């Protein structure tokens with residue numbers, strides 16, 4: 001197998017973490033155990049990204065649709081996992097330079113969740129090695145609608161509106177667009193994820209379910225990415 005070229009890494013990797021419930025069902029486990037396994041895998045992937053020198057990772061944890069349509073018990077289970085991650089990892093992230101950030105409308109979340117998120121987001125790092133974005137109650141179209149509303153609110157003139165300005169009004173403001181998006185779980189769609197930001201991303205799909213998509217699988221996706229010819233419209 002070809003090896004990773006560490007001088008040509010994608011700067012930003014985005015992942016749609018799909019397949020947790022199927023992973024659990026295939027083992028006769030409740031859905032919550034699938035999300036737990038997904039959260040454990042996420043931690044491995046985040047550490048691996050930091051170790052190999054990826055600068056940005058964005059994961060889709062809860063879409064605006066999941067938030068509305070999944071059972072209250074399942075959503076609570078995902079929130080509990082999120083609180084566990086941010087509480088257990090806060091100090092370690094600070095020490096190792098992982099900057100946690102939430103993309104999405106989290107103002108609608110229970111106070112306990114908002115407080116935990118705010119605490120880790122406010123953390124000041126000496127040196128940032130990896131920006132770790134978690135998309136929660138996130139929808140790509142909703143993000144663009146919110147951006148337009150804010151642009152209008154700010155009284156921006158039509159002649160001042162351009163792609164750069166719109167990017168500035170998105171949750172990912174100041175961050176480079178993802179170079180590579182990975183979707184485990186066997187589906188071939190973007191599901192309203194980072195619609196603006198993924199314009200030129202390379203798309204990698206695999207049947208492997210998210211809890212099984214570990215560091216070795218990520219390396220394989222990066223090698224695949226490095227073999228692509230990124231013409232960017234040229």
Ligand code: FPP
Nearest residue numbers: 017018019020021022035038039061081082
């Ligand atoms: C999609 O799989 C996964 C989710 C909707 C939840 C993702 C959550 C985690 C990975 C764990 C928590 C992590 C954080 C950061 C809160 P699915 O449930 O749609 O699986 P299926 O396609 O098999 O039904």
